[in-house]
Amino acid sequence: MDKFVVRGGNPLLGTIKISGAKNSALPCMAAAILTEDEVILENIPQVRDIETERKLLASMGAEVELGYGRAQHRTRIKCGILSDPVAKYEIVKTMRASSLVLGPLIARTGMARVAMPGGCAIGGRPIDLHIKGLESMGATITYDHGYLEARADRLKGAHIVFDKITVTGTEDLLMAAVLADGETLFENCAREPEVTDLAAMLVAMGAKIEGAGTSTIRVQGVTSLHGARHRINPDRIEAGTFLIAGAITGGDLNVDSCEPSHLGALIAKLEECGVRLDVGKDCVRVRSGGGDLKAANISTEEYPGFPTDMQAQYMALATQTEGTSTISENIFENRFMHVGELSRMGANITVQGRTATVRGKSPLQSAAVMCSDLRASASLVLAALVADGETILDRVYHLDRGYERFEEKLRGVGAQIRRMGDVFGKK
Ligand SMILES: CC(=O)N[C@H]1[C@@H](OP(=O)(O)OP(=O)(O)OC[C@H]2O[C@@H](n3ccc(=O)[nH]c3=O)[C@H](O)[C@@H]2O)O[C@H](CO)[C@@H](O)[C@@H]1O
Numbered sequence: 001m002d003k004f005v006v007r008g009g010n011p012l013l014g015t016i017k018i019s020g021a022k023n024s025a026l027p028c029m030a031a032a033i034l035t036e037d038e039v040i041l042e043n044i045p046q047v048r049d050i051e052t053e054r055k056l057l058a059s060m061g062a063e064v065e066l067g068y069g070r071a072q073h074r075t076r077i078k079c080g081i082l083s084d085p086v087a088k089y090e091i092v093k094t095m096r097a098s099s100l101v102l103g104p105l106i107a108r109t110g111m112a113r114v115a116m117p118g119g120c121a122i123g124g125r126p127i128d129l130h131i132k133g134l135e136s137m138g139a140t141i142t143y144d145h146g147y148l149e150a151r152a153d154r155l156k157g158a159h160i161v162f163d164k165i166t167v168t169g170t171e172d173l174l175m176a177a178v179l180a181d182g183e184t185l186f187e188n189c190a191r192e193p194e195v196t197d198l199a200a201m202l203v204a205m206g207a208k209i210e211g212a213g214t215s216t217i218r219v220q221g222v223t224s225l226h227g228a229r230h231r232i233n234p235d236r237i238e239a240g241t242f243l244i245a246g247a248i249t250g251g252d253l254n255v256d257s258c259e260p261s262h263l264g265a266l267i268a269k270l271e272e273c274g275v276r277l278d279v280g281k282d283c284v285r286v287r288s289g290g291g292d293l294k295a296a297n298i299s300t301e302e303y304p305g306f307p308t309d310m311q312a313q314y315m316a317l318a319t320q321t322e323g324t325s326t327i328s329e330n331i332f333e334n335r336f337m338h339v340g341e342l343s344r345m346g347a348n349i350t351v352q353g354r355t356a357t358v359r360g361k362s363p364l365q366s367a368a369v370m371c372s373d374l375r376a377s378a379s380l381v382l383a384a385l386v387a388d389g390e391t392i393l394d395r396v397y398h399l400d401r402g403y404e405r406f407e408e409k410l411r412g413v414g415a416q417i418r419r420m421g422d423v424f425g426k427k
């Protein structure tokens with residue numbers, strides 16, 4: 001099991017290039033199921049979840065070539081014959097986003113057998129809204145030994161009002177609706193840029209979709225889709241993580257090849273803290289404001305609100321601002337796993353219910369810490385960048401799920417961070 005060794009104290013200086021968004025790439029790869037033609041995706045990040053998605057599609061009979069045509073970030077997918085439309089537990093258990101194959105599989109093959117995802121470190125992750133939506137579109141759902149089986153000769157258009165805003169739920173049902181018979185009207189949809197990215201790809205494949213990026217989406221079903229070439233959006237969470245890395249270390253960092261318009265809530269909050277930001281067309285430069293940063297409260301919300309996927313990283317910054325910040329987590333029930341580890345490094349944080357109170361500014365000390373999930377891992381690296389001494393982070397496989405060459409990118413701008421195999425020799 002790999003670890004990171006991080007020595008704190010260096011301001012980050014230079015330019016970091018942002019990769020494609022994992023959370024756009026995953027639904028877009030699943031969308032390839034909807035056609036027997038070839039789909040080419042550009043800007044696919046080289047992260048563990050993408051390899052898992054490759055395995056998932058390949059296990060169903062698809063051809064998936066990552067790094068197609070010697071372009072590292074290009075992927076070719078051809079779902080000619082899907083001989084085995086089953087998402088097996090061994091694969092689903094390692095990646096929650098596996099449930100994204102449910103909608104496209106039923107739409108394309110009339111049946112899907114998908115292992116039920118379990119709970120995970122950040123709290124329960126039910127898929128009841130995916131199921132309810134598919135049932136309204138005429139699918140019959142049964143359960144069999146931990147698997148969900150869905151069948152429908154052809155899905156029918158429906159009027160679906162999401163009880164709660166769900167990102168992958170919106171994406172999954174959108175993929176089901178594009179091949180359904182007639183019109184589907186979705187209300188209370190997720191407005192995340194990843195939904196818009198998926199919709200753009202589906203439209204390039206011949207789907208008829210209006211309203212993606214708003215809370216109401218209207219789809220006119222078509223009988224078939226064709227192949228397409230699509231470029232994945234830059235990863236707004238990776239960009240946000242590096243903006244905080246620049247701010248927390250008091251550096252001068254240019255976060256390049258990103259989409260600043262997707263970072264509105266974070267940019268506003270960093271400016272409230274006193275971080276200096278120069279926002280360009282596809283880059284954001286972050287500089288220390290000269291003087292202490294000040295505390296600002298956040299409350300996670302659906303897009304365009306402050307993203308839950310940036311909450312842990314923001315908490316690392318809050319330990320280094322003057323004053324008290326409150327951080328409320330409203331999306332997931334248990335997304336404060338990083339608090340214990342940040343506290344072990346000297347942070348002053350108390351949690352009551354869904355709100356953490358962070359009292360800054362605390363000098364952080366190096367320690368041996370454990371990563372519990374993807375963004376918690378990033379938060380601990382950020383804290384380690386300003387800690388006194390050498391921090392050892394265990395279980396960085398969580399981070400590898402969603403950040404491409406994280407330590408290399410940080411090293412390129414002056415961080416002292418290296419990856420180490422298991423100290424007992426097991427990789
Ligand atoms: C692969 C991917 O894109 N993952 C992102 C996606 O996860 P994901 O799509 O799983 O998150 P959702 O938007 O679905 O979850 C939002 C809330 O709705 C609840 N819910 C969801 C579905 C459902 O059927 N029933 C239900 O109750 C969840 O428990 C949670 O409390 O959006 C999250 C919220 O922005 C991000 O943190 C994840 O990084």
Ligand SMILES: C=C(OP(=O)(O)O)C(=O)O
Nearest residue numbers: 023096097309374375402
């Ligand atoms: C929680 C995340 O991903 P997933 O939904 O795949 O667990 C994330 O990207 O922060």
